[in-house]
Amino acid sequence: MSIVSELRGLLDNIEPPVFRIVGGAAEFAALAGEPKATPAAYVLVEEEQSEDNARMTGPVLQRVEADVAVIIVTRNVSDNTGAAAAEEIEALKAKVRGALMGFVPSGLGSDPITHVSGNLLKAKSGNVWQRELFAAAYYLEEQP
Structure with a gap:
């Protein structure tokens, strides 16, 4: 199982569930909007x-x-100021960080996942896109 698959599984299993979609690179690349x-x-x-x-x-x-990125996308148009969307993204960031930080992926002699950075990608019309970057270190060994 890949690191990405394991991290997707962790996000999918947050209780209570917070994400309606947990995808990978292919799903992200396929987004037209x-x-x-x-x-x-x-x-x-x-x-x-x-x-x-x-x-x-x-x-x-x-x-x-x-460097493993988690791109979080949320939409909240319940107010005119964007404050509701900002509050929601903060709660989602905390859930993602809580689920991933310190997790040790199986196999490959991995180190615990650490948080590197977070940055706002886009915020417009109640939509917020946030990138959370995590470090996942592992070891590759030549098979003789």
Whole structure:
């Protein structure tokens, strides 16, 4: 199971459920505009950086740090100021961070997930798009 699949599963299993859609890179790329239902979360690997080989001899062993983005999309037009949407995105950010931070993905000798950053991507007409970036470090080992 991939790190993205595991993180999607964690978001899908938040109790009580908060997301109507939990998708991956393909679903995010297929968006032509707003998601069909909100709140929605899309989990995708943005970048992977591999360190140098940790061994002098023998099979290659490298630590890889993946930047995993969770794109949160919500819509709340219950007021004219956008305050309701802003409050909702704050609550969703807290749920995502709470579900993912410290989780240790299975296999690959992974380290616990850590939060890197969060930034507002777009806010308009009651729609808010927020990107939360997490670090997921794991190890690759050459199979002799």
